[in-house]
Amino acid sequence: MNPLIIGGAVVLILVWVGFIAFAAVSFRRQSTVEERLGEFTRGEVVAAPKETQPRQGGFIVEGLNRAVRGRGFAERISRSLARADLKITVGEYLALHPILFIGVGAVAAFLRQDLLAGLIAGGLSLFAPNAYVSWQQGQRLVKFDSQLADMLNLVVNGLRAGYSVNQALESVSREMPPPISVEFKRVVQEMQLGVTPDTALSNLTRRIPSQDLDFVVTAMNVQREVGGNLSEILDTISHTIRERVRIKGEIQTLTAQGMATGYVISGLPIALGLFLYFINPKYMGQFFMNDKFWLCGYGAVCLIIVLIVVGFSIVMKIVDIEV
Structure with a gap:
């Protein structure tokens, strides 16, 4: 085993562990929007003693x-984190990328004793944060849409019982499970602070990109x-949403096999190529390290990737059928 590779891997791992330890100590506690708004609405804002206040975060x-404050890409990242309900700042999200890469x-370079393998693994890890945020957004949106019809029934029953719209929405924030209760709690608190209902509901649609919610708002x-x-209007919308969800579920059942086939067929060549590279690097290295045919190897890999993307x-x- 090459001592240089071992030493470099140990140093990188120590830097990585140290960075994580520093981040765990220095990252400030994230106060959610509803907590900050709730303090103002309750009128219980009390300044903590200076020595007991949490640190405002690491200097990095x-x-x-x-x-990045005020920049366009930072605003997009902030909206994505809010839609995923992740209590981290844009700076923490950006700092996570070099930590993962290192x-x-x-670890990959140490296990394979190959710097190229480490660079490839580190480069692939850079896609992990964005993939997780997108997955979290999708899961939260699906859960929100599944609760929307029940939420409308609760609002309709409250209105028929004599509640005002604000009181009916407040009952949603108390009685419904997350994420719909969290989002409507924000709406109620914004209106209690003097925000107009139109603006509060518009803010909700920006946080939750749901077609059904746009229809309701x-x-x-x-x-x-x-x-x-x-x-009566909301009762009709609730019935429409329930029928749409039912039809959408039937379509997903009918197209599940085709979707699974697309994922398997598209992922199999990539998984097989990575497996062969880690098992027998010299065999796969002929694509890139052959003095005569390296250009053909890179061209073949690029063509394969393009064809996989097109086929997928x-x-x-x-299988994507709109309802």
Whole structure:
């Protein structure tokens, strides 16, 4: 085993562990939007003693937050984190990428005794944070949509019992499970602080990119302008959403086999190539390290990736049926 590789891997691992330990100590406690709004609505804002207040975060993270504040990409990242309900700042999210690159790359280089393997593994790890945020957004959106019809029934029953719209929405924040209770709690607290209902509901649609929610919010805004029986309107919308969810579930059942086929067929060549590379690097290295045919090897790999992406896109387009 090459001592240089071992020493470098040990140093990188120690740096990675030290960075994580520093981050764990220095990252400030994230106070959620509903906690901050709740303090103002309850009128219980009490300044903690200076020595007991939590630290405002490590200088690296705070420096990143100041450097990216007001920039367009930082706003997009902040919206993505809010939609995923992740209580981290943009600086913490950005700092996570070099930590993953160093840590995963060092471990892969140490296990394979190959710097190229470490660079490949570290590069692939950079996609992990964005993939996790996207997955978390999707899971939260699916859960929100599944609760929307029950939420509308609760609001309709409250309106028929004599509640105002604000009281009906507040009952949603108390009686429904997350994430819909959390989001409508924010709506209620914003309105209690003087934000207009139109603005509060518009903020909700920006946090939750749901077509069904847009339909509900539009109906509530129109009813507020022109009048009408809101309980009957929401009851009709609730029935429509339930039927849409039922039909969508049937379509997903019918297209599940095609979707699984697309994932398996697209992922199999990539998984097989990585497996062969880690098992027998010299065999796969002929694609890239052969003095005569390295250009053909890189060209073949690029062509394979393009064909995989095209094939996967076609399969997903076939099974993607809008309801």
